[in-house]
Structures are given as C-alpha cells and as structure tokens.
Amino acid sequence: MRSWRAHLGRARLLVRAKLPPVAVDAVLTAALLFATAGLAHRDLSRSTSLVVFQWLLLIPLVWRRRAPLAVFGAMAAVAFLQWLAGAPLPADVALLIALYTVAAHSSRLRTLSAVGVLELGALLASLTWTTHGRTTQSFIALSAMVIAAAVTGVNVRTRRAYLAALEDRAGRLERERDQQAQLAVAGERARIAREMHDIVTHNLSVMVALADGAVFAQQRHPEKAAAAMRQVSGTGRQAITDMRRFLGVLRADEPDALRHPMPGIAQLEPLAEQVRAAGLPTRLSVSGNPAAATAAAQLTVYRLVQEALTNTLKHAPAGTRAEVRVRCSPDSVRVDITDDGPAATTPADPSPTASGHGIPGMRERAAAYGGQLDAGPQPDGGWRVSAVLTLNPPQDGDGAR
Template sequence: MRRERGQRGGPLLDGLIALLLLLIGLAGTAPAGLDQGVDVHPVAYPLVVVAALAVAVRRRWPLVTLAVVTAACTAYLILGLPYGPILLSFFVAVYSTAAYRPLRAAAVANGVALLVLLTHVVVGVRPPGLLGLNAAAAWVVVPFAVGATVRLNRESAARNRTDEARRLADAERLRVAREVHDVVGHGLAAIHLQAEVALHLLARKPEQAEAALTAISRTSKEALDELRVTLTVVRRDEPADERTPVPGLAQLPQLRERLAGAGVPVTVEVDGERRALPVAVDLAAYRVVQEALTNVLRHAGPATAAVRLRYAPAEVAVEVTDTGRGPAAAGTGGSGLAGMRERVTALGGTFAAGPAPARGFRVYATLPLQEEVA
C-alpha cells in the first residue's frame, strides 16, 4: 500500500520540482548574468524552460530527461550565456539517472553527458579553459554520487524488508508445524494405543473392545476439531468456528479422559486459584501438558502420570511427571521436547526436562503472565 501511494505521488512531485526549477530559472538567469558581467540573450529562456520541464518525467524516463537537459545546457553554455540556474536542472537529471537506473547504465549515460557538456570548453563563445573541465566534472560526479547512494540505500531497505518478511513467514510456518505436530501426534498416539486394546479384546471381551472403539471415535473427532481450529488461523479468509473452543488448560479434563481410555491414568492437581490466562500462555501451557503426556503414551511403557498446575501472581507453572521407564524412553531424540522448549522460551518462560526425582520422567515449565505484571 505504501509503495502504491509512492508511485502515485511520484509524477506529482516531479511536476512540482520541474515547476520550481522553471521559476528559479526564469527569475535567476538575469541576475546571474549581471553578477558575471554577461549579457543574457533572449534565447536563454527557452533553453531554461526546456531543461526545467524535462525534469517532470525524470522518474519515468530518466535517460530521456538527461538527454534533453544535457542538450539544452550544452547549447546554453556554447552560446556563452552565464552559469546559472539551468545547471540545477542538469544536477537533478544526473541524480535521477543514478537513482532510478542500474548503476552501470547510469554511469555510461552520465559519462556521455559529460563529454557532450564539455564541448562548450572547446567551441563555446566564451570558452572557460581548463577550469571549465573541473567544473563540468563536478556537475556530474557530485549528483551522480548522491543518486547512487540513495539507490543503494533504497535497495538495501528493500532487501531488509524482504528478509524480514521471509523471517516472519518462516516463523509462521514453524508455529503452524508445531501446532499440527502437537495435535496430530497426540491424537494418533492415543488412537494407536486404543486400537491395540480393541484388537486385543475383540475376540475375548467384545464389550470392552466396543468401549475402546468408542474412545477411538471420540479421540479422532476431538483431534480433527482441534486441527480445524489450528488451520483456520492459517486460512485467514475463512471464519473460525466459534463452537469449537481454542485449546487451553480448560480442556485438561478431556485430555485426561483420552489418556485414561488409552491406558494411562492421569491425575491433575491445581495449586492456587484458577483464572483466565492470556490466550498465548493458555495455549502454550496446554500444549506442554499435551506433548508431555503424548511422550508418556509413546515411550514410558506401563505408567501413570501426574499433572500439576501452579497459579502465581506473575506466572503459571506446569509440571508433568510419570512413573515410566525414565529418560532412556522419554523421546528426547524427537522434536517434542524441542517444540515445547521453543513454545515456552518464545513467551519469556523457562523449561526443563529430565529424570523425575523418584523414577520416570519430569517436564517442568513456567510461563510469565505479562498482562498481570503490566
């Protein structure tokens, strides 16, 4: 949007610059002649007008502007007219080629313009001698250097914006991948264990197998609903289904039932008064619990798990312990622990994972309640 506004405003700005140069040229040429003791011939003013008006298209056709202004200025100087405001148009033309054309093409064009301008040193009515060489070179080198600097800064800023956009896109992809990993990974792990239970009981205790299949159906539906909420964030053009709650600690009872149906009893303890948390903190805390319990399902073997929540004035703490096989089977080689750590540290929290004091594995995270601190 900002770039489009700049493109629309460019011709208007160039027109104003051309008008300003025209006014300065018409008003300042005669005083410049008086100051230098040179008579100003009436032909000077058409040349001043042509050079100034050519600047109006400097952004769209910078090389055409340079050619027209160079021709007008060269004719002006060959006629022996005083050094005056017309040279401001030449400055702007040289600057524009460096600012809006590739540097190599701009350098070649300005080199040709300098050679053409120098003809007044040889064939002019008032040849300035060698001093004219230095002055003409300065008229090209200085505005060219300024224009090239502006162009390089503009390109550097554009690259920085592109890099920042790419960084944000990568961060968004990582966030979505982490969400999908947590949702799908936990759902599939629970469904896998429940399916094994159903297969084991199908022949001998079909009524219990039916309960396992019912748990599979419920787990798959909950996982799909949660995945739909996650993907709605990516597809921003689609309205979110307000009937489906955003994952948070309020869904721990459903998560506990899901694990119980998969054969992992889970106890939940709460220290402090439950209260509404910032959405990002609530989601991160839930995902830590979910991923930690998923690791128990996958790696701990026959085990129980305990979830402890502690609500403090400035933070919420989450601890998940199990009685399973310990760190050797805790899934430390996968992306689960790394994903949990990234979630927590991104919100300014702390994360630790390792052997539990007695046996099994322990995951512990604290998340600051920034809204509460402020």
C-alpha cells in the first residue's frame, strides 16, 4: 500500500514538473468526460440536449486555473439551465471542482459567494430530484460535499501563502546575509587599507627625509650622511618587518602570526626616536596605565600618533618641534599631538581625500572606539590633533536610560 502511494506521489510530481497547468486540466477534463459519460450512457443516448449539457459542464474546467471565478460562473449558469430542463447528470460533480479552484485561487469573499451559489443549487436539486421523501438527507449530503470542496481549497490556498511567505523570508534573509557579508568585506578592506597606508606612508616619509639630509650632509659631514643612510636602511627594514607582521596576522595559516604583536603605546618611544632621526624633534609623555587599553586600542593610539607625526614631517618647515601626550585612564585614552610650526604651513588639509586615508582615516579609527578626533591649526600657530578613545563604551540599555 505504501509503495503504491509512493509511486502515485512521484507520478504526480512528475506530471506537475513536465506538463503545464492547462494540459493537466485538459487531461482531468477528458477523464471526467469518459467517466460521467459511462455513468449516464442511457440518458445521453436518448437526448442530444443532455450531451450538450455534459460538454458545457466539463469543458470549462480546462481554463479553471486561468479564470477560476469566470469558469465557476459559466458552469453555474449551465447547471441552472440544466435544472430548468429537469435533467440531472453525473457531470454536475464538476461544480465541486470549480468551487475548489475558486477557494484555492481567489479571495475569501469570492469563495463564500461561490459556496452560497452551490448551496442554493443543492437545495434546488434536493427539492426537485429527490424521491421517497429524502429531501433533507439529500440536501445535507450535497451541502457536506460543497463545504468539503471549499475547505479543501481554502487549506490549499493557506498552505500556498504560507510557503510563499517562507520563500520570501528566506530570500530576504539571504539578501541581508549577502549585504552584511559585503559590508564586512568593505570594512575589512578599509581597515587593511588604513594599516597599509600608515605603515608605508610613515616609513617612506622618514626615509625621504633621511635621504634628503644625507644628500645635504655628504660634502661637509660625510659621517652624518653615512649615519643618515644607515637610518634609511634601518627604516626600510623596519617597514618590511611591519608589513610582514601585518600580513602574517591576516593569514590564519601563518604559525608565528600571533607571536609578534602589533605595535602599541610601548612602541611610541621608538617611533619618536625614528622621527627625531628624520629631523623632527619630538617630545613624548605617557601618563596613566597603558595596560588598561586593549591591544587593538593601543594599536589605534600608535597609528594615530604615527599618522600625525608623518603629516608634520611631510608638511611642516625645518625647525618645527612636535609634542605627543598620551593620558591613559581606566575608561579612556586621550592623545594630543601638537607642533609649533607657522600657522600658514599646516601639516595637512583635514578635508577628505580621494583615497579616504590620512586624517579621515584617523577619524574612522577614533570612531571605532566610540571616540572622536579633532584636527586643525592652533590659534598661536602650528597644528593640533586630539583624539579620545573610549575603552568601556556604554551598553545600549544604559545609553537609553
């Protein structure tokens, strides 16, 4: 029994997959024509009008899914004419199929209207064609079939709507996942671009400054020129090391990737020494406990100081002095980088650039920690960059209160 049902289910799925709905309905109509013609063979052979009613009741089923209400209306009209002619036919079962189609494909109001029409037809048929005083029993039986057809159609429509809603929800979730993945990729690309920009720009700026100094000193002070070139070599090697370390962190299969941490507040002094060697006198002061900041926050502090000093080194005139102050607290880290250059020669234009790095990138770094960054000229001359990083951002619930 189960095997027979399984084969029937597979055959049904195959038919639905291979044949269009109109073809399936045409096969159904042909089967009903043969079946009902066999049941009413004697009546049909005696009356041509019954043959006409037989065909008019069944042929519209071919288009039942294209125009459910129109097909039902046409078949109901034919059934009414058949009742007037006083000729009951087995083909009247097609009205139940038409009602099922209306319930499965139309609105609730149209379904109720179709049920009302068939209930009226059931009442007329029971009053006219029932014998032996069984009018009530006949009407109850016909009404039960009408209600069963309508309920079956409504259930099919409800299930179809439910499946459509599930498909729509799955589609929306998939689109949201794709968008989130794209945003994550874009954010990661921006982060990598900022890191690459900071590493390359700073080291190249220092190397250019050292090389220029070596050119000017090679005639009168060859020992200073040689020292500057050694600094260029050391800075280049440091740039390569930083680049390899950064790329190693990005590679999950790198065995030593996590053994070499990225720079933090403790590396600010070597950074200041490097900038001093390039010709920018720099004073560094760190107060508080840097250990209160996470490694990522310390990397952000390092990159902010590195970018600000690089801008000063590139744009400020000779003789400019820089000062870096880092103040650590349990809840935040404040960074101030200032220089005493002339007001007319500011380190950089704070407006966004085409690449989106530089000062705009510094603002993005600060914003990632719920902080802010201000950059601009000082009233007495020079340039100032101030940033505050929040180490313990308030939760949404706390913020709402």
